[in-house]
């Protein structure tokens with residue numbers, strides 16, 4: 698499955714991109730920067746327009762788990778992100794809110810290198826994790842290490858993210874992901890529809 702990440706573009710561009718590509722995607726992500734720019738209303742408007750598509754709010758919550766998770770769900774998100782390095786309490790509070798609302802959290806593993814921490818997340822009741830290479834280190838990161846985490850994350854629903862394009866996808870596919878998060882390759886393309894189609898093909902036969 699593919700999740701388009703709407704980041705570093707304005708609201709009009711977010712809606713324009715989605716209107717072009719929605720037949721090729723399974724999830725829409727409202728990116729952290731877009732939420733910071735427009736607030737929770739952009740989540741609400743996107744969900745109203747695309748009610749049949751799963752919507753993830755990339756809140757990247759790292760504290761006040763109960764409050765921020767509730768904010769995302771009340772705005773209409775089906776999923777929201779919580780950072781894996783947050784306090785245990787933040788994560789368990791977010792899970793509790795998700796369970797109360799029959800929705801889901803995805804724990805973002807940016808900066809997590811400890812497999813012990815990943816297995817602790819499972820103990821807390823986390824179902825989904827995102828193996829994510831942050832924007833600011835995408836240039837320097839060799840992707841070879843990703844396969845070392847395959848066993849550690851195999852019991853989770855796995856999202857992958859971080860500069861995924863039609864070539865880098867092969868490195869991420871070693872993790873057998875359920876969802877490929879694709880941002881700039883689609884949103885920065887002169888032909889988002891064609892880029893989304895290419896990604897759809899690439900994740901079918903990585």
Ligand SMILES: O=C([C@H](O)CO)[C@H](O)[C@H](O)COP(=O)(O)O
Nearest residue numbers: 702729858859860861879880881
């Ligand atoms: O979460 C993201 C990043 O931290 C910026 O907020 C992006 O959504 C994610 O990395 C996917 O975008 P691309 O790396 O441009 O594919």
